Amino acid sequence: MAVALPGLVLVTAIALWGVAVASAQVACADAVRAGARAAARGEPVPAVRTAVARAAPAGARVGVRRGVETTRVEVEVAVEAPAAGGLPAITLRAHALAVTEPGVGGP
DSSP states (O other): OTTHHHHHHHHHHHHHHHHHHHHHHHHHHHHHHHHHHHHHTTOOHHHHHHHHHHHSOTTOEEEEEEOSSEEEEEEEEEEOOOGGGTOOOEEEEEEEEEEOOTTOOOO
16 A cells, blocks of 8 residues: 555656646647737737747747748747656647738848
8 A cells, every 4th residue: 555655646746747738738839829810910020929928838938930921930848747757848849820911021
């Protein structure tokens, strides 16, 4: 019985980490979609970056590149594993493209 309890705690911690990873991936996808919508409306790059940063998980890196035809929005975040599990962090990434509105300046 004494051996089963630490194992149960470890399995529970890893399961909760899995939920945190899934939640962070959904947040990343939502963030890039918010940025793509802002870019499609023709908002300036700083406004697009702000929209993405607001929706992204804490500690995420945000990238916005506006080209002549498209704007690319990227989010990357590392989700740390539970210390007891001894697993490495998982890096999650999401990106979206939006057509650059006519008349909107390039990069």
